[in-house]
Amino acid sequence: MADDYILELDDVSKFFGTVIALQGVTLRLKRGEVHCLLGDNGAGKSTLIKTLAGVHQPSSGDYRVEGESVKFKSPREALDRGIATVYQDLALVPLMSVARNFFAGREPRRRLFGVINVLDMKYANETARDKLAEMGIHVRDAGQPVGTMSGGERQCLAIARAIHFGAKVLILDEPTAALGVKQSCNVLKLIHKARERGISVIFITHNVHHAYPIADSFTLLNRGQSMGTFSKADITKEEVLDMMAGGTEIQSLVDELEGRAA
Amino acid sequence: MSAINESVTNMIQRQRANAQEAPKPTDERVRKISPWRVLLDRPELGSIAGTILVFVFFAFTAGDSGMFALDGVINWAKVAAYLGILAVGACLLMIAGEFDLSIGSMIGFAGVVVAIPPMYLGWPLWASVIAAFVVCMALGALNGYLVIRTKLPSFIVTLAFMFILRGLTLVLSTTFANSTIVSGVGSKFDEAPFVHALFSGTTLHGFFAFLSAHGVIESFPNGEPVVGGIPKVLLWWIALAVVAGFVLARTRFGNWIYTVGGDANAAKNVGVPVRRVKISLFVLTAFCACLFGVLQVAEFGSAASDRGLQKEFEAIIAVVIGGTLLTGGFGSVIGACFGAIIFGVVQIGISYTNIDSDWYRVFLGGMLLVAVLFNHYIRSRAASTK
Ligand SMILES: Nc1ncnc2c1ncn2[C@@H]1O[C@H](COP(=O)(O)OP(=O)(O)OP(=O)(O)O)[C@@H](O)[C@H]1O
Ligand SMILES: [Mg+2]
Numbered sequence: 097m098a099d100d101y102i103l104e105l106d107d108v109s110k111f112f113g114t115v116i117a118l119q120g121v122t123l124r125l126k127r128g129e130v131h132c133l134l135g136d137n138g139a140g141k142s143t144l145i146k147t148l149a150g151v152h153q154p155s156s157g158d159y160r161v162e163g164e165s166v167k168f169k170s171p172r173e174a175l176d177r178g179i180a181t182v183y184q185d186l187a188l189v190p191l192m193s194v195a196r197n198f199f200a201g202r203e204p205r206r207r208l209f210g211v212i213n214v215l216d217m218k219y220a221n222e223t224a225r226d227k228l229a230e231m232g233i234h235v236r237d238a239g240q241p242v243g244t245m246s247g248g249e250r251q252c253l254a255i256a257r258a259i260h261f262g263a264k265v266l267i268l269d270e271p272t273a274a275l276g277v278k279q280s281c282n283v284l285k286l287i288h289k290a291r292e293r294g295i296s297v298i299f300i301t302h303n304v305h306h307a308y309p310i311a312d313s314f315t316l317l318n319r320g321q322s323m324g325t326f327s328k329a330d331i332t333k334e335e336v337l338d339m340m341a342g343g344t345e346i347q348s349l350v351d352e353l354e355g356r357a358a
Numbered sequence: 359m360s361a362i363n364e365s366v367t368n369m370i371q372r373q374r375a376n377a378q379e380a381p382k383p384t385d386e387r388v389r390k391i392s393p394w395r396v397l398l399d400r401p402e403l404g405s406i407a408g409t410i411l412v413f414v415f416f417a418f419t420a421g422d423s424g425m426f427a428l429d430g431v432i433n434w435a436k437v438a439a440y441l442g443i444l445a446v447g448a449c450l451l452m453i454a455g456e457f458d459l460s461i462g463s464m465i466g467f468a469g470v471v472v473a474i475p476p477m478y479l480g481w482p483l484w485a486s487v488i489a490a491f492v493v494c495m496a497l498g499a500l501n502g503y504l505v506i507r508t509k510l511p512s513f514i515v516t517l518a519f520m521f522i523l524r525g526l527t528l529v530l531s532t533t534f535a536n537s538t539i540v541s542g543v544g545s546k547f548d549e550a551p552f553v554h555a556l557f558s559g560t561t562l563h564g565f566f567a568f569l570s571a572h573g574v575i576e577s578f579p580n581g582e583p584v585v586g587g588i589p590k591v592l593l594w595w596i597a598l599a600v601v602a603g604f605v606l607a608r609t610r611f612g613n614w615i616y617t618v619g620g621d622a623n624a625a626k627n628v629g630v631p632v633r634r635v636k637i638s639l640f641v642l643t644a645f646c647a648c649l650f651g652v653l654q655v656a657e658f659g660s661a662a663s664d665r666g667l668q669k670e671f672e673a674i675i676a677v678v679i680g681g682t683l684l685t686g687g688f689g690s691v692i693g694a695c696f697g698a699i700i701f702g703v704v705q706i707g708i709s710y711t712n713i714d715s716d717w718y719r720v721f722l723g724g725m726l727l728v729a730v731l732f733n734h735y736i737r738s739r740a741a742s743t744k
Contacts, residue, residue: 151627172629187627189620191687200617201628203610214608 101163102127102265102296103148103179108157110143117143119320120157125265130287130297131325132307134340135317141300142184144317145267148298149181150174178264182254182271190243194235197242198224198257227256231286248279255286259295266290268299272306284310304340308333316340401681402693404732408679408725409696412703420710428575429584430710438702439595440650442695444673445680446595446602447646449694451639452677453606455619455686456512458501458640460519461647461673465666466527468494468651473540473661474530483543483550487557491648497523498644502637520670528663544659557656560587591653595695598646603691615639619686675722676701679729700725 103125110118118140125131133141146152147159150168159166161177168174171181188197199220206216221238228235231252235245242250251271258266268287272280287297287310301307307314314331316323316339323339416425424430444461451458471490475481481489501519505512531540547558563586569575570583577583606612617625618635626632647666655661676697682689704722708715 171627175629181627183627185624187621187624189617189624189687191620191683192616196613196616200613200625201630203613205610208608213610215610215613 100126102161103298104158104160104163105144105147105154106158106160108147108154108159110140110147110152111155116320118147118154121317121320121322123315123322123325125296125298126313128291128294128296129312130291130299130310132311132314133298133300133317134302134304134307134314134336136319136340137302138319139317140320141317142269145181145269145298145300148174148265149179149183149267151181175261178262179267180258180261180263180265181267182251182258182269184269184273186250186254188242188250188254191241193239194228194242194245194253195220195224195238198227198238198253198260202261223260227260228253231256231289232282246279247274248276248282251275251279251283252286255283255290259286259290259293263290263295266295266297266299268297270300270302272301272303280306304333304337308336401688401690401733402696403681404729405680405693405696405700408700408729409703412700412707416703416707416711419713420707423710425707425710427584430706432585432589434702434706435592436589436702437705438699439589439592440653441669441672441676441701442595442698443591443598443646443650443653444643444669445676445694445698446598446691447639447643448670448673449677449680449682449689449691450602450606450615451643452674452682452684453619453686453689454615454636454639455622456502456505456636456639457516457674458498458643459513459516459670460497460501460523461643462666462669462671463520463523463527464494464497464644464647465651465654465669466661466663467523468648469655469661469665470527470530470540470663472652472655473543474534476546477540477542478534483546483553487553487652490652491645494644494648494651495641498641499637501644502640505640506633506636524663531661531663538663539660540662541660543655543661547656547659554656557590557653559656560589561593563587591657594649594653595698598649599691599695602642606691611635616687619688621687672701675726678733679725681729681733683733684730 101124103123105121105123108118108121108123109116121140121144123131123144133144135141143152147154150171150173153167153169159168161179166173166177168177174181189200192200195217204216204219204223205213206219208214224238225235233249233252233256235249242253245253251274255266255268255271266287271283271287275283284306287299290297299307299311308328311328313325313327314336315325316336326336425434448458448461468490471493472483472486475486475489476483497519501512501516504510504515508515528538531538534540547554566575566583566585566587570577570581575583575585606615614625614630614635617628617630618632622632625635647669650669651661651666654665677689677694678684678697679700680690680693680695680697682693701722704725705718708718708721
């Protein structure tokens, strides 16, 4: 039943001039599931999610949101359909405050003297602080510039923002790439929390150890083509590792190292 | 590697087990920041310090020359106000990450567009003033459109318009007036009460007469106060600065300006209408340039094709001295206004001292350099983890 899927890409290709970034990719995201996108560098993962996010338009193929065919002309239109994306670069402005970043593009307003629309900075500061606290990040002052936050804190800020604005689908591009062990855990926890709220999540990682515990299903991309989607029940971590280009190489490297040590 | 796996699984399970009980740790890593530090984060700090510095300097070198008497103050305040009008527009545009090098030429252009139709084509003055604003703002929009469309740096696009408009100004004035100066417009202003009320001369005459009658301010021997009123240019500047400062700091549009200048790509990705913001700011700077031009024609009673020469650079200098980053994303209107005040004080102040006034540019160039270094220091501090 088509209604079970919140996002569907059907035989989608994306070309940049002569470069084939995606070739006939089909991907289905179920409601409320966490879907992990795996693949090598340059496999087309970012291109795929930028297509979902409305940054790119598919060169061919069909994109459906809740069963309805869509052609997003801008990220704004995807946002309006509840598809929020946290990009690799996070879309944060380091020189601006936490609160101003949190609400950038969707500023809360109140009326000054009953006539002039002004920013409701009090609400913005409080909300930003509270929402971050829910994610386990305690900012000292929502007026501090984002440039003063750590990489993990920024990642959480970007995710918290997406969740706060009622995302139905949360798209994350390598959310754990630049993070330490503890902060990676934090982000994975956030993904879990998002799922508990009924949000569907699609995220990219190179790290199967990050992906496996949290994801409900996996899609593997290789050189612009999908190698299939697998639900967690059908596949073990080792199989996922094997399927990823380089997985076998790592394994043989491990074997080799262990063999030598033994 | 699987350590992460396990700890995540554990964490999730623990979470599931006691979802309600949310511990609320107080942050042990909160450090008190000195008020000095907080102050250093304000963009306008440098320009306020600079303003104090030049005031102190001139208090010593020209303190008893009349520079700080009321008429002296009006003198340099007027210079500051003219530049301030430009700086307000340039400031918002620069925070949004763009420049407009054509504003100086646009001052001259606006002047001839105001002066020629009433003098040679029989238009009423009000019509030519409106035409000047419409044409200039349309040119501003065109500037913005080209910058966005071509994705070229605004530097190069507006440099082209700097030459185009200066050339057009010259062509227009020599074609119609057979000279680089279009004179005789002063009387047209006197005959147009509405335009006169908006752009010419001074206001609050009664108040100043009252002050002089009571000896609060000085009077000429004939009983007229030495300063008859507040020049309109000052009022325009204050009004513009207040509105622009308010919009920047307190409104949604202001937040968009910062976002667009901080990172245009991020702004686009969070749904800020980047094009609309940038184009409207190009229109605003054009409006400011036109206002400058109209006020100047009203003051001098003539338009000339070399009006506004190098004003685009002076405006940029005032804005940068005011703490706005050349790269965008950070700055304040108040800072730009103080930058303009520094300009006015130095330019006029030097003639009150016995320093050769040729030193004026050297002084301002030096100020600019110091300001840029200072801003750079602030920025690298703000962007790093404290
Ligand atoms: N805007 C673009 N113009 C031209 N080529 C592009 C563009 N965007 C991506 N590509 C190309 O498409 C291919 C896929 O890129 P993509 O960024 O989707 O890879 P990725 O899987 O996200 O890689 P990584 O793991 O390194 O982030 C690459 O070969 C890249 O060079
Ligand atoms: Mg990528």
